[in-house]
Amino acid sequence: MAVIRDVMPAFELFQPATIDDTMRLLGQYREDAWVMAGGLDTFDWLKDRIKRPKVVVDLSQVKELSGIREAGGGLEIGATTTLTEVVRHPIVREKYSILSTGAEAAASPQIRNQGTIGGNVSQDTRCWYYRAGWPCYRAGGNTCFADTPTAINREHAILGADRCVAVNPSDSAPALIALDAKFVVRTPKGERVVDAEDYFIGPGTDITRMNILRPGDLLTAIRLPADWAGTKFYFEKVRDRNVWDFPLMNVASAMVITDGKIERIRLALNAAAARPLRLAAVEDAVRGKEPNAATGEMAGRLAVQGARALRFNAYKIPLMRNLVKRAIGGVEKAAWA
Amino acid sequence: MGLIEWATSPWGREVPIHIAFGLLWVSAIGGLLFLVVHAIYVGYWAKSAEAHAGEAVGASSGIAARVPERVARHSFGARLFHAVMALAMFALLFTAFLPKVGVRFAWVTYHWIAGVVLTISVIYHLFHATFWLDFWSIWPDRVDIEDAARRFRRAVGQAAPAPRKFAKYPLENKLYHLAILCAGLAVIGTGVLMMSRVRTPFLARDPYLFGFSDTTWGWMYVLHGLTGIALVALIIAHVYFALRPEKLFITNSMIFGSISREKYLEHHDPERWPVGERAPEAGAAGSKSREVPA
Amino acid sequence: MPWEKCEITWGNSARNLPWACPSGGSQTTHAMTRAAHAVAMDARKKLQEIAAKDLGGKPEDYEVANERVFRRGGGPGMSLAQAAKRAIQLGGTYDGHELPKDINKFTVASATALSGQGLLAVAKDSYPRDGVTHSYVATFAEVEVDLETGQYRIVDFLAYADVGTVIHPNALGGQILGRSILGIGHAIGQKWVYDQHYGLPLAKRFHHTKPPTILDVPQNMQWAAVGIPDPETPIGARGIGEPPVGGGCAAILNALSDALGDEVFRRAPVNADTILASLEAGRPMQEPLTAHI
Numbered sequence: 001m002a003v004i005r006d007v008m009p010a011f012e013l014f015q016p017a018t019i020d021d022t023m024r025l026l027g028q029y030r031e032d033a034w035v036m037a038g039g040l041d042t043f044d045w046l047k048d049r050i051k052r053p054k055v056v057v058d059l060s061q062v063k064e065l066s067g068i069r070e071a072g073g074g075l076e077i078g079a080t081t082t083l084t085e086v087v088r089h090p091i092v093r094e095k096y097s098i099l100s101t102g103a104e105a106a107a108s109p110q111i112r113n114q115g116t117i118g119g120n121v122s123q124d125t126r127c128w129y130y131r132a133g134w135p136c137y138r139a140g141g142n143t144c145f146a147d148t149p150t151a152i153n154r155e156h157a158i159l160g161a162d163r164c165v166a167v168n169p170s171d172s173a174p175a176l177i178a179l180d181a182k183f184v185v186r187t188p189k190g191e192r193v194v195d196a197e198d199y200f201i202g203p204g205t206d207i208t209r210m211n212i213l214r215p216g217d218l219l220t221a222i223r224l225p226a227d228w229a230g231t232k233f234y235f236e237k238v239r240d241r242n243v244w245d246f247p248l249m250n251v252a253s254a255m256v257i258t259d260g261k262i263e264r265i266r267l268a269l270n271a272a273a274a275r276p277l278r279l280a281a282v283e284d285a286v287r288g289k290e291p292n293a294a295t296g297e298m299a300g301r302l303a304v305q306g307a308r309a310l311r312f313n314a315y316k317i318p319l320m321r322n323l324v325k326r327a328i329g330g331v332e333k334a335a336w337a
Numbered sequence: 338m339g340l341i342e343w344a345t346s347p348w349g350r351e352v353p354i355h356i357a358f359g360l361l362w363v364s365a366i367g368g369l370l371f372l373v374v375h376a377i378y379v380g381y382w383a384k385s386a387e388a389h390a391g392e393a394v395g396a397s398s399g400i401a402a403r404v405p406e407r408v409a410r411h412s413f414g415a416r417l418f419h420a421v422m423a424l425a426m427f428a429l430l431f432t433a434f435l436p437k438v439g440v441r442f443a444w445v446t447y448h449w450i451a452g453v454v455l456t457i458s459v460i461y462h463l464f465h466a467t468f469w470l471d472f473w474s475i476w477p478d479r480v481d482i483e484d485a486a487r488r489f490r491r492a493v494g495q496a497a498p499a500p501r502k503f504a505k506y507p508l509e510n511k512l513y514h515l516a517i518l519c520a521g522l523a524v525i526g527t528g529v530l531m532m533s534r535v536r537t538p539f540l541a542r543d544p545y546l547f548g549f550s551d552t553t554w555g556w557m558y559v560l561h562g563l564t565g566i567a568l569v570a571l572i573i574a575h576v577y578f579a580l581r582p583e584k585l586f587i588t589n590s591m592i593f594g595s596i597s598r599e600k601y602l603e604h605h606d607p608e609r610w611p612v613g614e615r616a617p618e619a620g621a622a623g624s625k626s627r628e629v630p631a
Numbered sequence: 632m633p634w635e636k637c638e639i640t641w642g643n644s645a646r647n648l649p650w651a652c653p654s655g656g657s658q659t660t661h662a663m664t665r666a667a668h669a670v671a672m673d674a675r676k677k678l679q680e681i682a683a684k685d686l687g688g689k690p691e692d693y694e695v696a697n698e699r700v701f702r703r704g705g706g707p708g709m710s711l712a713q714a715a716k717r718a719i720q721l722g723g724t725y726d727g728h729e730l731p732k733d734i735n736k737f738t739v740a741s742a743t744a745l746s747g748q749g750l751l752a753v754a755k756d757s758y759p760r761d762g763v764t765h766s767y768v769a770t771f772a773e774v775e776v777d778l779e780t781g782q783y784r785i786v787d788f789l790a791y792a793d794v795g796t797v798i799h800p801n802a803l804g805g806q807i808l809g810r811s812i813l814g815i816g817h818a819i820g821q822k823w824v825y826d827q828h829y830g831l832p833l834a835k836r837f838h839h840t841k842p843p844t845i846l847d848v849p850q851n852m853q854w855a856a857v858g859i860p861d862p863e864t865p866i867g868a869r870g871i872g873e874p875p876v877g878g879g880c881a882a883i884l885n886a887l888s889d890a891l892g893d894e895v896f897r898r899a900p901v902n903a904d905t906i907l908a909s910l911e912a913g914r915p916m917q918e919p920l921t922a923h924i
Contacts, residue, residue, distance in 0.1 A: 044836070108844075128824070128833040135344035135551075141354050142558045143534065143544050143551075145347070150545070150827040152924050154904045162443050163535060204443025238780045240820050240902050242846035244838060248903055308536075312924050314916065315781060315907035322779035331779075347829045545828055 006047050011054060015061045019186060022062055022218060027188050029055045030215040036060075037080050037119035040111055045124075050133040065118075065220060068092070073226035076184075079118030079219045083172070084109070086117050096224055098233035098252055102175030105237040108244035118219045121173045121183075121199070122211055125166035125274065126246050127156065137164045137207045147310055154312040155248065158304075158320065160273030162204035165310060171237055173200070173276040174252035177268035179228045184221040185213065193223075197268070200275035210274065228254045228266065232291075234327045238319060247271040249319050253327035255291060262291050267327060269303070272320055279303050279324065286328055296329025341559055346551040353555035356562035358437045364566035368573030375577070408601040408612050410505070410590040415470065418462045419591055425455035426572065433565055445535055452528045459525060474505045477515070480609065481508045504609035509578070510587075516571055520564045527561040632698060649741035657872035660798065661764045664866040665756045674752035677725055681717045681750070682709060711750075718750035727751030760863045766871045767793040770811065770878030772849070774886040778910060781903030783890075785815065785883060788849035790875055796860045796867035807854040807875050814879025816843040818887075820900045822923045841900075 011034075016022040026033050034053035036042045037060075045051040059065055065080040068089050075091060086092055087104045106112060106120055124130075125138070127146055135141030146153045147165045156165040173196070181196040199211050199219075213219060237250040249271045256264040265283045270276040282299045289295045300321035307317045339357050346352045411419070428451035432444040466472055484500035485508055491497050506514075532539070533546045540546070549557070579588040586600045601612070640646055652662045678700040679690035686693075686707045694703050701708025709717075718725035727746030730739055733755045742753045773787035790807045797803055820841035824834040834840060860867025880899065887901055895909040897919035908916040917924070 128835070128839070129826070132347070132831070132833060132835065133345070134347045135352070135354055139344070140342070141344050142554065145544075145826065145828075147542055148545060148828060149541065149543050152824050152826060152833055154924055161536070162445055201441075202443075204445070205441045236780075238782055238903055241841055241844055243844045245841065312904065315904040315911065318907050318911040319780060319903065326779065347826070347831055 008043070009046055009049060009052065011046070011056050013056050013058060015058045017061045017063070019062060019064050019218070019220060022057060022059065023186055023188070023216075025055070025057050026216045026218060029057075033057050033215065035218065037122075038082070038115040040107075040115045040119065041123050044131075048131075048133060050131070050139075071223065074229065075224040077117055077222045077224070079221055080116045081118075083107075083112035083115050083117060083120060086172075087112065095229035096179055098178055098235050098254060099172065099175045099224070101233070101235040102237075102250070102252060103172045105235070105247075105250065106171040111244070117172060117222060121170050121176065121222070122213065122219060123170060124210055126169045127164075127166035128152075130166060137203065138166060140208060149311065151311055153310045154315075155246070155271070156310055156313050157273050158307040158309055158313060158316045159277065160202045160204070160275065161308070162202060162207070164203035164207050164274060166203070166274050167271045168200060168210060168274060168276050169246040170270055170276065171247055171250055174250055174268035174270045175235055176222060176224075177276055177278050178233070178252040178254040178266045179224050180254075180266055182223040182225065183219060184223060186218045186220050187214075188216050191220075196222075197276065197278040202274045231256050231264075234330070236323060236326060238323070249316060249323060251320075251323040251327045255328075257291055260290055261288055262286050262295075262328075263288075265328075267299075267324070269320065269323065269327075272307075272316060282324060282328075291328055291330070293325070293329040293332060296325035296327075299328045300325035348551075350551065352551045353559050355555075355558040356566070358562075360563075361434055361437060361566050361569065364570045365573065368570035371570070371574055372577045379581075404598045404601055404607070404612055406598050407595040408598060409595045410587075411594050412470070413594065414465055416591060416594060418458055418465065421458045422455060422462070425451045425458060426568065429455060430565070430569060430572065434569065449528075449532055449535060449537055452525070452532070455521075456525050456529060459521060471505070474610075475511055475514050477508060477511045478504075480504070481511065484508070502606035502609070503604055504606060507604070513571070513575065513578075517568075517575075520567050520571060523560055524564040524568065527557045527564075530557060531561065636698070647741050647744035649738045650735070655872075657766060657870040657874060658764065659872065660794075660868050660870035661861075661864055662756075662870075664798070664868050665758055665864050668865045669754040669756045669758065670752045673754035674750065677718065677750055677752060678711070678714050681714050681721065681725065684721070685709065685717060715749040719747060722747075725750055727753060731755060733757070758865055762863070764861065764863060764869055766795070766869045766874050768807065768871070768874045768878040769793075770814075770875070770882035772879075772882035772886045774883065774890055776887065776890045776906065778906075781905075781907035781910075783887065783906070785819075785847075785849035785886075786851065788815075788852045788879075788882070790854045790878055792854065792856045792871055792875070793859065794856055794871045795864070795869040797856050797858050798866075798868050800856075803856060803871065804854050806871055807856075808852055810871075810873065810875035811852075811854075811879035812843055812848055814876040814881070815848070815883055816841075817876070817880040818883035818899050818901060819843060819847060820902065822900055824923050 014025050016025055026035065032054040034042065034046075034051065034056045036056050036058045039058075042056070046053075046056075059080050062080065064078070066078045068075055068077050068081055068085065068091075070076075070091070075089075075096065077086060083103045083106055087100045089100070092100045103112070103117065103120070107115060127136075127138070129145040129151075130136050130138045133139070134143075134145050136143055136145055144163050144165055145151060146156050147161065147163075153165065155167065157167050177196040179196075182193050183196055183199040185192045185194065185199075194212065201209060201212060232255040234253045234255075235251070238248045239245040240248065247270060249269065251267075251269045253265060253267045255262055265286060267279045267283050268276055269279060282303050285302055286295050286299050300323075303324040304317050304321045307320065309317060340360065342354045342357055343351050344354045429448060432448040432451065436442065436444050466475070480501060481504075487497040487500045491500075530547060530549075534542065534544045536542050544554070578584050579591075586596050590596045601607075640648060642648055642651065652659070652666070675695050676690070678695050679693040682693040682700045682702075683690040686702065686709070688702060692702055693700050693708075695711075698711050699708050700711065700714055723729045726749065727742045730742050730753055734742075734753060735755075738753065742751060745751060769791045771787075771789045771791075772785055774783045775786050776783040788811070790811050792803070792807050794803065820843060822834070823832065823840060825832050861869050884896075884899060884901065887906075888895070891906060891910070894915050896905045896917065897915065898905075898917060905917055
């Protein structure tokens with residue numbers, strides 16, 4: 001198999017300076033256009049010759065897409081704002097610290113300096129069968145190579161699998177869902193604002209896409225409403241190494257506790273399914289209960305209902321149970337500590 | 338537009354993946370075009386041919402007297418099979434092709450369940466038709482071929498003896514059954530094998546279970562796809578014929594089980610499709626409508 | 632001899648430097664210091680002989696120090712530069728025109744090319760040695776395992792090395808800790824992954840092999856050396872290239888085994904998946920020795 005790697009293939013590069021120009025280019029080239037934000041994921045795909053766009057639209061010159069500003073009592077984060085900017089922003093740190101924690105859990109400092117929040121939430125799955133360029137469902141083929149009796153799949157899905165068992169790798173996505181963020185998407189028909197959890201789609205809906213963006217669409221901003229600012233947050237990411245690694249699983253919760261009871265809660269989790277999961281059933285079950293270990297145990301058991309293990313990822317079921325438990329009841333101190 | 342989509346297998350070989358789904362439109366438009374052309378043909382052109390139909394040999398009044406008012410055509414079991422098969426087929430086609438035309442939903446589970454229903458119903462039909470029904474009544478015979486030739490010669494203005502009336506099933510019916518049989522068996526055969534590649538309660542999901550190569554699997558998907566879109570055209574045609582006014586009595590018989598004595602005498606040859614004196618009442622469930630062998 | 636007056640020339644055949652032994656097998660320090668010692672002894676012997684020839688007395692009456700060779704207990708002497716000049720005048724073995732018979736033919740070529748430029752010391756390491764030479768490391772690790780997530784931290788780590796005489800403490804510390812981290816990497820993450828049906832590699836990117844990062848190294852990491860000279864070499868020093876790898880890996884795995892029980896894993900690397908799956912099931916959930924998943 002003669003595969004040329006690590007040399008940039010030929011493509012036409014556009015570097016528009018405004019959103020309008022970007023939309024015109026995306027409208028003109030549709031499926032042939034590749035939208036590049038930070039470029040952290042793009043270059044692997046291109047150099048591996050697995051994705052072969054004719055046109056690359058680089059968003060780095062679109063000033064309107066970058067930066068954080070206060071809006072509507074909350075914040076509006078431009079899609080190409082770097083993760084480092086998000087992590088360091090004083091209002092994010094003060095009121096939306098779950099997002100700074102989540103974004104800081106992603107990748108490595110160098111990658112966060114270049115990688116964008118829009119890219120982090122929109123990145124493709126890391127399934128190595130898919131990334132190896134194998135003709136899997138997600139690549140338009142007719143097989144899932146990751147769900148076979150001989151597959152190597154410890155990173156893959158326990159929930160929401162539909163032929164494809166890939167997972168979404170974003171660390172900021174669950175934090176954004178917990179904050180009830182709104183994603184602003186520009187389409188050829190106009191602007192569309194969707195709830196964070198509805199930005200992502202599973203393989204049952206469309207096996208070749210991770211989110212609602214179609215050719216010609218552009219994620220322009222993410223809005224953080226005031227509703228969940230400064231509430232009680234929990235974020236945890238479990239991974240093989242402490243930096244520069246994708247999550248084995250992560251969890252994010254925002255809670256409002258009144259008189260010792262959970263009054264409001266939003267709970268999200270990622271790397272368990274092809275889309276970040278908002279655990280609405282668990283939210284319903286724990287509302288009005290005390291945020292303690294017992295409630296957490298119950299929530300954890302509820303969360304993993306329907307989970308199904310592959311050859312090597314059975315650990316994700318107890319992991320999810322325990323992360324949900326912690327997101328609600330907190331972390332228990334070790335007996336000897 | 339290519340007919341087949343190709344991809345590079347893990348070992349670097351070019352393998353077929355599935356049909357180009359644009360073919361769906363070819364099939365759907367082909368089915369609709371056939372419908373339009375046929376409707377025009379029947380409406381204007383075939384009128385003159387119909388004028389000769391009266392020449393066909395009539396049934397003797399003696400036979401007519403023996404024919405009950407309602408002639409049983411499809412037993413309850415046969416009608417039940419047809420209904421179940423039709424429902425499964427529609428479910429299969431909609432779950433297969435709606436996502437391809439932009440209606441997104443998690444279709445795989447519905448698709449394989451409908452596939453299992455279709456498979457079971459077809460197995461039932463095979464046994465039922467082989468051991469309880471008149472197996473040969475649905476296959477074209479010598480008379481059908483001769484009459485088809487006669488009709489064709491008359492249609493193009495040549496002299497030919499009048500075609501005889503039909504046996505239990507008109508030739509179109511038999512040919513349609515043959516087409517559905519081929520497409521259905523191909524789509525079921527490939528579909529059953531493909532079930533090893535999705536999650537079902539029957540087997541652990543294992544795309545390598547049968548040891549087929551990537552290429553073999555690819556062709557299987559192509560065959561499944563091709564027969565799938567062929568079924569779209571076939572079913573468009575089938576629904577069209579079922580709704581045509583002159584065929585409604587046949588459609589009704591697939592629902593209620595029988596046709597009227599008049600329709601029987603008008604369209605069918607009592608010698609080729611003899612009916613007994615003790616034929617059941619119209620629409621009777623648990624029918625005893627076993628055909629009397631000729 | 633002050634450093635400023637030393638000219639260090641790295642391996643360069645254009646300057647007629649001889650071949651040195653390769654760096655490997657954790658034998659480099661041992662082999663190179665012995666050879667260097669043999670040559671240094673040859674240089675001293677030649678300096679003493681030159682001094683005795685010119686200034687009288689026996690060679691062993693002279694000692695070499697402070698850039699000079701001089702008569703023990705005070706008396707006449709000469710600078711090393713003067714001795715070198717005399718070596719050229721004397722020729723023969725002193726400036727490399729006559730070479731020992733037992734040296735490597737590459738060394739012969741090199742010494743021949745360099746001859747006549749000063750005092751040339753050429754010698755073969757013919758010191759006796761009984762058996763083989765190995766260094767040893769005793770490694771200790773303490774881990775803290777999170778039983779709910781399967782993640783663990785290495786809270787304390789000590790590698791105690793037996794390397795004979797410590798020549799350069801900073802370099803030795805770097806060697807021991809650096810190589811220990813490689814071993815820790817084997818225990819906590821490094822792997823390659825192949826699909827078992829197609830036999831093709833899946834882990835194709837550097838991040839797939841998960842070398843340990845600076846945030847994965849033990850929170851407290853120390854080294855020490857016993858410092859007992861090795862009697863089988865005149866310098867007393869031994870190499871310590873690879874031994875800390877095994878120690879680092881085994882210490883982490885043993886600490887994990889101690890924390891979790893012997894029935895949780897029988898392979899490396901050990902990650903959250905191995906730990907949680909086995910704890911959940913109450914028995915080992917991965918085939919022994921099945922690595923690379």
